[in-house]
Amino acid sequence: MSTEKPRYLGVFSFFEAVPEPRVERTRHHPLPNILIIAMLTMICVGEGWEDMEEFGLAKQEWLGTFLDLRNGIPSADTFRRVLGAVDPKAFNACFVAWVQALSLGTSGKLVAIDGKTVRHSFDRATGKKALHIVSAWIAENRLTLGQIATEEKSNEITAIPKLLELLDIRGATITVDAMGCQRAIAEKVIDQGADYIMGLKGNQETAHKEVEEYFTDASAKYFRDVPHTFHETVDGSDHGRLEVRRVWASQADHWFHLQERILFRGLAGPRPIYA
Numbered sequence: 001m002s003t004e005k006p007r008y009l010g011v012f013s014f015f016e017a018v019p020e021p022r023v024e025r026t027r028h029h030p031l032p033n034i035l036i037i038a039m040l041t042m043i044c045v046g047e048g049w050e051d052m053e054e055f056g057l058a059k060q061e062w063l064g065t066f067l068d069l070r071n072g073i074p075s076a077d078t079f080r081r082v083l084g085a086v087d088p089k090a091f092n093a094c095f096v097a098w099v100q101a102l103s104l105g106t107s108g109k110l111v112a113i114d115g116k117t118v119r120h121s122f123d124r125a126t127g128k129k130a131l132h133i134v135s136a137w138i139a140e141n142r143l144t145l146g147q148i149a150t151e152e153k154s155n156e157i158t159a160i161p162k163l164l165e166l167l168d169i170r171g172a173t174i175t176v177d178a179m180g181c182q183r184a185i186a187e188k189v190i191d192q193g194a195d196y197i198m199g200l201k202g203n204q205e206t207a208h209k210e211v212e213e214y215f216t217d218a219s220a221k222y223f224r225d226v227p228h229t230f231h232e233t234v235d236g237s238d239h240g241r242l243e244v245r246r247v248w249a250s251q252a253d254h255w256f257h258l259q260e261r262i263l264f265r266g267l268a269g270p271r272p273i274y275a
Contacts, residue, residue, distance in 0.1 A: 012036075016148035031072045033067050034082050035073070035091070049076035070189035096146040096166045107171030111145065111194075112137045113163065113180060115156045134159040136167055156180060161188045169194040177205060183263050190266045205262070215248065229249060 020031050041055040055075035056063060065070060074082075115134045125244055134156050136145040150156065150161045160180050169192035176185065178201035189196045199210050218226040228250045233241045 014093075017088050018021060018094055019087055019088070025076065028071055030068055031082070033069065034074055034079060035086075036061065036067065038079060038083060039095075049079045052076065052079045067228050092146075093166065097143055109172050109209070110139050111167075111169060111172045112139060113160055113174060115150075115159075115178045115179075134155070134163055136163055146245070153178045157182055157185075160185050164188050164192060167192075173197060186267075187265045191214070196266065218248075218250070222247065252273075 013068075015032060015035055018031065018035065020027070021032075034173055037056045038052050040059075041052045044055065046055055053073060053076040060069065060073055063073075113136055117132050131157070132150045133147050134150060135147045138145060146166050148159045148166075156179055158242055160176065160182075160223065161184065164174075164185075169189070172194045173196065174189050174194050175190060175197045176199065180200035181198040181200055181204055186196055186198070187200045200211055202208055218228070223230075228248050229247075229248045233245045235245075
């Protein structure tokens with residue numbers, strides 16, 4: 001048996017596959033320096049090229065413990081030019097791989113898929129619409145696994161499957177809101193070895209009507225003789241208020257419309273429906 005210790009693979013190893021976009025004579029600063037300082041700046045809520053330069057200068061002594069800073073910190077213009085030339089798909093794939101390694105896997109964890117509009121990302125002068133970001137968030141680790149940008153909130157439906165393709169979600173439970181409650185998305189989640197919890201509203205008319213009627217009838221008779229489980233949590237707040245959450249869960253296999261169970265892959269077996 002080999003006694004050699006495993007080699008530690010730090011952040012650099014995840015970005016080796018990002019192609020160098022510059023010619024040799026223009027490489028005053030190593031590409032890893034630019035990528036890593038830029039990422040650290042964004043993690044620390046920096047917002048632009050000037051912030052990247054300022055962050056680098058403020059943390060230069062610390063950064064020098066693991067980066068080659070013999071030529072100092074890149075300028076704001078260098079960050080702009082180099083990051084504008086980097087292959088975004090290659091960088092995104094490497095970034096997602098790094099973040100997933102930090103998360104120590106998704107098995108058994110809750111991964112929330114949600115979309116947010118970036119503030120001040122629109123431009124009325126040019127007619128540019130606000131940027132909408134669809135993210136995958138691990139609640140347990142408080143970590144974003146990956147993101148995809150889209151110009152319309154309605155495009156979340158097509159963006160979610162693309163985001164899922166970037167991630168290793170085996171064993172995870174994926175949550176999406178009512179807009180993402182789509183048969184194709186359910187299929188994608190199951191194909192990648194995960195499970196799902198989906199919000200249900202009127203965009204899935206037949207399924208929504210069945211669930212609403214079922215829980216209305218069950219509630220009217222206080223769930224007597226209705227197979228279900230119940231869970232309640234009570235949380236306090238800093239403002240002296242209490243937040244009470246009550247959840248009733250019932251299996252879909254004995255009453256949910258057969259066609260809906262077939263079309264929503266994963267509901268064919270005893271999967272729970274929540275109210």
